[in-house]
Amino acid sequence: MHEFEIINKYFSNLTKFNRNALNLNDDVFFDKKKQLVISVDTYHQGYHFFNFDKPDQVIKKVIRASISDLICKGVKPKYYFISASGNKNTFSKKNLLAISKSIKEDQRKFNIHLCGGDTTYSNKLSFTIMSLGYSKRIIYRNKTKLNDDIYVTGNLGDSYIGLQILKKKISLTGKVKKYFLKKYYQPDLKINVAKQLLSFANSSIDISDGLIADLEKLINNQNYSYKIDIEKIPISKNLSNLIKSFNFKKTKLISNGDDYQVLFTASPSKSRIIQKKSLINGLKITKIGKIISGKVESSIIDPKGKQILVKNKGYIHQF
Numbered sequence: 458m459h460e461f462e463i464i465n466k467y468f469s470n471l472t473k474f475n476r477n478a479l480n481l482n483d484d485v486f487f488d489k490k491k492q493l494v495i496s497v498d499t500y501h502q503g504y505h506f507f508n509f510d511k512p513d514q515v516i517k518k519v520i521r522a523s524i525s526d527l528i529c530k531g532v533k534p535k536y537y538f539i540s541a542s543g544n545k546n547t548f549s550k551k552n553l554l555a556i557s558k559s560i561k562e563d564q565r566k567f568n569i570h571l572c573g574g575d576t577t578y579s580n581k582l583s584f585t586i587m588s589l590g591y592s593k594r595i596i597y598r599n600k601t602k603l604n605d606d607i608y609v610t611g612n613l614g615d616s617y618i619g620l621q622i623l624k625k626k627i628s629l630t631g632k633v634k635k636y637f638l639k640k641y642y643q644p645d646l647k648i649n650v651a652k653q654l655l656s657f658a659n660s661s662i663d664i665s666d667g668l669i670a671d672l673e674k675l676i677n678n679q680n681y682s683y684k685i686d687i688e689k690i691p692i693s694k695n696l697s698n699l700i701k702s703f704n705f706k707k708t709k710l711i712s713n714g715d716d717y718q719v720l721f722t723a724s725p726s727k728s729r730i731i732q733k734k735s736l737i738n739g740l741k742i743t744k745i746g747k748i749i750s751g752k753v754e755s756s757i758i759d760p761k762g763k764q765i766l767v768k769n770k771g772y773i774h775q776f
Contacts, residue, residue: 464481464482468481469481477489479597482598482599482677482678483530483597483598484496484526484529484530484598484662484663485526485527485530485532485595487530487595489593492591492592492593493589493591494527494530494532494589494590494591494592494595495587495588495589496523496526496527496587496588497585497586497587497588498519498522498523498526498585498586498588499583499584499585499586500518500519500522500583500584500585500586501581501582501583502581502582502583505519505522506518506519507620507623507624508623509547509552509582511642512547512552512556512559513555513556513558513559514559514642515642516556516559516560516584517559517562517563517642517643518641518642518643518644519584519586520537520539520560520563520569520586521563521567521643521644521646521717522586522644522665522715522717523537523586523587523588524537524567524569524588524646524648525644525646525663525665525717525719526588526663527588527589527590527651528646528647528648528650528651528663528719529596529654529661529662529663529719529720529721530592530595530596530597530651531592531594531595531596531651531652531654531655531658531661532590532591532592532595532651533568533590533592533648533651533652534567534569534588534589534590534648535568535569535570535589535590535591536569536570536571536572536588536589536590537569537570537571537572537586537587537588537589538571538572538573538574538586538587538589539571539574539584539585539586540574540575540576540577540584540585540586541574541575541576541577541582541583541584541585542576542577542578542579542581542582542583542584543576543578543579543582543583544578544579544580547582548576567646567648568648569588572589594655596654596655596658596659596660596661596721597660597661598660598661598662598674598675598677599660599675599676599677599678599679600659600660601659601660601675601676601679601681601722601748602659602722602724602748603681603748603749603750604724604725604747604748604749605659605660605722605723605724605725605747605748606722606723606724606725606727606728606744606746606747606748607672607683607685607720607721607722607744607745607746607747607748608720608721608722608723608731608742608743608744608745609664609690609691609718609719609720609721609742609743609745610647610650610718610719610740610742610743611645611647611691611716611718611741612645612691612692612693612696612716612718612741613664613668613690613691613692613710613711613712613716613718614692614693614696614707614710614711614713614716615636615637615640615641615692615693615695615696615716616637616640616641616644616713616714616715616716616717617710617713617714617715618637618640618641618696618699618710619637619638619639619640619641619642620641620713620715622634622637622638622641623638623641627703629699633695633699636695637695641715644715644716644717645718646717647740649738649740650719650738650740653734653738654719654721656730656734657723657724657727657730657731657734658721658722658723659721659722659723659724660675660676660721660722661675661719661720661721661722662674662675662719662720662721663717663718663719663720664714664716664717664718664719664720665714665715665716665717666714667712667713667714668690668711668712668716668720669685669712669757669767670712670714671720672685672720673755675720675722676748679751680751681748681749681750681751682748682749682750682751682752682753682754682755682756683746683747683748683749683755683756684746684747684749684755684756684757684758685745685746685756685757685758686745686746686757686758686760687707687708687711687757687758687759687760687765688759688760689743689744689745689746690707690711690743690745691741691743691745692707692710692711696710708757708765708767712767722748728744731744
């Protein structure tokens, strides 16, 4: 059963008198009166991170993945809680020291503070992170408007290459290898984008499961479709070079998830302010497509205007 089928069938009805739950159709809980925003995420070894050979890097990945839920809503994360399940091997003294040091680094980087959590014994390693921030407003899903432009921050696809390196499906060496592994373990979050989004975005989501999968979540309760220009989807120079060297197809690399960039829509009238904010704040923001009527089929087009078939839309949470 699909994730949203489970939510709609068994749990949505439980929140019908709780507006703050947002019908369980968003990344966060939002109490407007108390200006409180909360997100919760769970990460399992083998699904959300490949292995635990680098515990200091894994903890950065799961914390950043969690706070990206707030950032994409236009909220700066302030506090977080960690619950962990593991055993004496995964949580050895050596690993715990590495984890503690790494957490301290990210606390400084993002100005966030650990507030508590829980630990339990298990032979299956997992982390659950609750992130918390304060805001008078957030940017919702499903507030997209017809003819909105579609934007994405940063670059897509680098994390996927890092995962392929870990799986030994791609062989790289030197600085290029280090680059892609870092992108896998340390999502490049721009925390200052949170405040900027509130001034122009109509709807938003972070790209965790994949560009197309998350775009479809963004408009899942609206009668809209999308039109994406494959050439406009931003990728790094390293990934561009890799595509040329290995003769990869861009369509297979840009919707595999773990990018944690912000995907948002905005009215065409906001294009100038988006460009201005991007330059002033050193943010890479790229317009990649358009929201169109749901009477027209969603499509991804090549430079000649021909539709491209994308087999992999992203990760599906299937049970």
